[in-house]
Amino acid sequence: MRDKYKNALMWALYALLFLFVLLLQSVVFGRARFWGAKLSLIPVAVACVAMLNGAENGGAFGLAAGTVWCLAGGDGGGVTLMLLTGCALLSGWLCDRYLTRRLLSAAMMSLLSLFIVQGALFAFKYYLGTVGASALRLLPLQLLLSMPACPLIYWAAWGIRKVGT
Amino acid sequence: MWGDGLKKRFWSPKVKAIVIIAVVLAVLTMVAAAVSSGTPFGENLVGTLLSPFRAGVAAIDRQAERYYNYLFSYESLQAENAELQKKVLSMEEDVRSAETYQRENERLRTLLKLTEEHEDYVLVSAYITSWNSSEYKSAFTIGKGRNSGLTEGMCAITENGQVVGLVTDVGANWATVTTVMDASLEISASISSSGYTGVVQGTFLPDNTNVLRMNYLNTDAVVKNSDQVVTTGSTLYPRGLLLGYITNVSIDETGVAKYATLEPSCELGKLEQIFIITQYANN
Numbered sequence: 001m002r003d004k005y006k007n008a009l010m011w012a013l014y015a016l017l018f019l020f021v022l023l024l025q026s027v028v029f030g031r032a033r034f035w036g037a038k039l040s041l042i043p044v045a046v047a048c049v050a051m052l053n054g055a056e057n058g059g060a061f062g063l064a065a066g067t068v069w070c071l072a073g074g075d076g077g078g079v080t081l082m083l084l085t086g087c088a089l090l091s092g093w094l095c096d097r098y099l100t101r102r103l104l105s106a107a108m109m110s111l112l113s114l115f116i117v118q119g120a121l122f123a124f125k126y127y128l129g130t131v132g133a134s135a136l137r138l139l140p141l142q143l144l145l146s147m148p149a150c151p152l153i154y155w156a157a158w159g160i161r162k163v164g165t
Numbered sequence: 166m167w168g169d170g171l172k173k174r175f176w177s178p179k180v181k182a183i184v185i186i187a188v189v190l191a192v193l194t195m196v197a198a199a200v201s202s203g204t205p206f207g208e209n210l211v212g213t214l215l216s217p218f219r220a221g222v223a224a225i226d227r228q229a230e231r232y233y234n235y236l237f238s239y240e241s242l243q244a245e246n247a248e249l250q251k252k253v254l255s256m257e258e259d260v261r262s263a264e265t266y267q268r269e270n271e272r273l274r275t276l277l278k279l280t281e282e283h284e285d286y287v288l289v290s291a292y293i294t295s296w297n298s299s300e301y302k303s304a305f306t307i308g309k310g311r312n313s314g315l316t317e318g319m320c321a322i323t324e325n326g327q328v329v330g331l332v333t334d335v336g337a338n339w340a341t342v343t344t345v346m347d348a349s350l351e352i353s354a355s356i357s358s359s360g361y362t363g364v365v366q367g368t369f370l371p372d373n374t375n376v377l378r379m380n381y382l383n384t385d386a387v388v389k390n391s392d393q394v395v396t397t398g399s400t401l402y403p404r405g406l407l408l409g410y411i412t413n414v415s416i417d418e419t420g421v422a423k424y425a426t427l428e429p430s431c432e433l434g435k436l437e438q439i440f441i442i443t444q445y446a447n448n
Contacts, residue, residue, distance in 0.1 A: 019218065027222040030296030031434050038298050059183040070194050071211035073334065073341055075299030077198060078191030085187035093175050130348055131301050131369055138300055
């Protein structure tokens with residue numbers, strides 16, 4: 001019973017962490033462009049939570065996060081939903097199989113998730129003709145700008161994980 | 166590349182279920198967005214739940230920004246204040262002469278029985294609570310929605326009558342405004358001085374800058390820099406609202422029409438509060 005309560009509390013705190021990151025990205029940094037690029041913190045949060053909790057639980061978190069992001073009017077809609085779920089599954093699985101659950105792994109998984117989500121979104125928009133090929137220049141800048149948030153989100157996720165164990 | 170063992174470990178029944186649910190949800194949301202005339206139920210629910218959080222964080226963010234500006238921009242504000250005082254003195258003189266013209270103008274207006282401009286507008290004010298964080302979209306969320314009488318397609322303006330965009334999604338206590346800079350929005354417009362008409366649309370240039378363009382101008386159109394571009398009016402927005410000022414004119418890619426690059430009439434990034442026109446006389 002106590003384990004169930006701790007587990008429920010942990011996922012409630014993860015939900016709060018996601019809400020915090022969502023508001024930070026859309027409200028506080030929503031209008032700010034740094035050298036033309038905007039921050040992308042959601043893939044980082046999803047990767048950090050998934051790498052700490054494994055492919056199955058992390059994947060479920062990615063699915064929930066993607067659904068909320070999609071329904072909150074986030075960019076990419078259903079495509080982002082699938083991408084976030086896929087990144088969470090991949091991050092969780094890679095950490096289950098090959099990596100230790102440390103900050104360096106979190107940074108690698110965050111970078112990979114950012115690359116997959118933003119790269120695929122760019123390809124999708126490029127295919128639809130919404131953006132030109134030159135907009136690809138923003139992708140590395142966006143990755144670079146978003147990565148400093150990784151340690152903070154990782155430590156928050158790591159602290160929450162300890163609540164559940 | 167992977168052995169069967171690893172494949173099996175990754176594709177556990179739970180992972181398969183997650184992938185299937187994700188695909189189904191993604192397809193459902195895409196279909197709902199395509200076929201639904203209004204805001205889909207799920208989006209409305211999440212938007213309504215998030216709205217108080219967004220409004221709260223936006224209020225804190227505004228206060229923090231003001232506090233930061235007060236702390237770190239005091240000296241520049243003092244210099245600006247001195248400069249503004251000089252301007253006020255010079256403007257007071259202008260006002261005195263303008264008052265003479267104003268009285269004359271009022272007499273002429275009475276003579277011509279012109280009605281006061283825009284008195285038919287019914288406005289709802291709203292604060293911006295969050296911005297779409299996409300690189301390629303220009304839209305924001307406001308803290309008013311259907312409960313305040315907003316519906317899709319209503320026009321958002323500034324307090325000076327400059328067009329900001331159109332309401333594209335509405336929930337109970339929130340709404341999304343897609344700005345004039347977004348590529349998805351096309352607004353029929355005319356050049357106020359000459360009457361040439363065209364379509365104003367947000368466009369990404371090859372160097373990734375987002376500009377406002379007036380397309381489909383007649384090749385014979387004589388267009389000057391700084392000419393004002395205003396809306397021609399439609400069922401969605403009234404006529405005569407300021408969209409921007411012409412900064413450059415060229416022949417478009419097809420070679421059969423001109424286009425003009427515009428400077429938007431308002432600085433979207435600095436907006437805090439906007440006004441939605443909920444009613445107007447559609448003449």
